[in-house]
Amino acid sequence: MSDKIVEITNANIYQGDNLVLEDVNVTVNKGEFVYLVGKTGTGKSSLLKTLYGDLQLKQGNGTVVGFNLKEMDWKKVPFLRRNLGVVFQDFQLLTDRNVNDNLKFVLRATGWKDEKLMDEKIADVLDKVGLKSKGFKMPFEMSGGEQQRVDIARALLNSPKLILADEPTGNLDPETSDEIMQLLFHICRDYGTAIIMATHDYIVISKYPARTLKTERGRVEDNATISI
Numbered sequence: 001m002s003d004k005i006v007e008i009t010n011a012n013i014y015q016g017d018n019l020v021l022e023d024v025n026v027t028v029n030k031g032e033f034v035y036l037v038g039k040t041g042t043g044k045s046s047l048l049k050t051l052y053g054d055l056q057l058k059q060g061n062g063t064v065v066g067f068n069l070k071e072m073d074w075k076k077v078p079f080l081r082r083n084l085g086v087v088f089q090d091f092q093l094l095t096d097r098n099v100n101d102n103l104k105f106v107l108r109a110t111g112w113k114d115e116k117l118m119d120e121k122i123a124d125v126l127d128k129v130g131l132k133s134k135g136f137k138m139p140f141e142m143s144g145g146e147q148q149r150v151d152i153a154r155a156l157l158n159s160p161k162l163i164l165a166d167e168p169t170g171n172l173d174p175e176t177s178d179e180i181m182q183l184l185f186h187i188c189r190d191y192g193t194a195i196i197m198a199t200h201d202y203i204v205i206s207k208y209p210a211r212t213l214k215t216e217r218g219r220v221e222d223n224a225t226i227s228i
């Protein structure tokens with residue numbers, strides 16, 4: 001695979017019959033951190049959904065972590081998902097089981113079988129997000145920031161080259177947001193993981209500046225200047 005983790009060219013992105021984004025051209029390289037901003041309803045989630053195979057790319061071309069979105073047989077979407085990590089605002093942890101079992105559930109669902117290897121992998125990702133001793137906690141016993149760390153740990157399980165994060169600090173107070181941003185930048189810098197993060201939080205962007213894509217008037221503007 002080249003250093004291009006995402007390459008979208010001349011893409012039109014639809015929700016049903018509605019054209020949401022026109023002539024999208026975006027390339028993201030290995031280890032790059034990219035923000036995705038834009039007013040509510042301008043297509044940030046639609047773009048992310050296209051990248052993780054939740055919305056079919058009908059027009060234009062797109063490659064994500066080596067998968068061709070246009071020619072991809074939809075049975076291959078699970079394979080695409082195994083090669084990228086997705087982090088959401090609302091954590092989406094299974095509430096009936098502890099952190100270890102949440103992570104094991106994902107490993108099993110993505111084809112892992114060896115218990116020892118799974119336990120090692122879980123210990124590794126929890127260590128990476130600073131939750132080494134928290135594997136036996138239930139989600140409801142954890143703060144919002146800790147739950148978001150578990151969500152990030154889950155995204156790291158299959159050593160993805162790309163993490164897509166949809167407003168990962170949306171439910172967090174400023175201090176906890178800061179910690180999550182430091183963690184995401186650390187993952188990006190130290191493991192070479194490309195990260196695309198949709199956000200409305202311009203304070204976060206000003207504190208942690210990076211390339212910014214903006215959805216506006218049906219287009220994606222690259223390296224947009226944003227005003228706070």
Ligand SMILES: Nc1ncnc2c1ncn2[C@@H]1O[C@H](COP(=O)(O)OP(=O)(O)OP(=O)(O)O)[C@@H](O)[C@H]1O
Nearest residue numbers: 015016020038039040041042043044045046047215
């Ligand atoms: N499942 C759907 N079916 C039909 N239209 C949809 C669907 N999801 C979103 N849309 C429409 O597509 C457009 C883009 O929505 P999208 O969720 O991508 O915007 P967004 O920028 O992510 O918004 P937000 O910041 O509120 O999350 C909106 O007009 C929305 O109403």
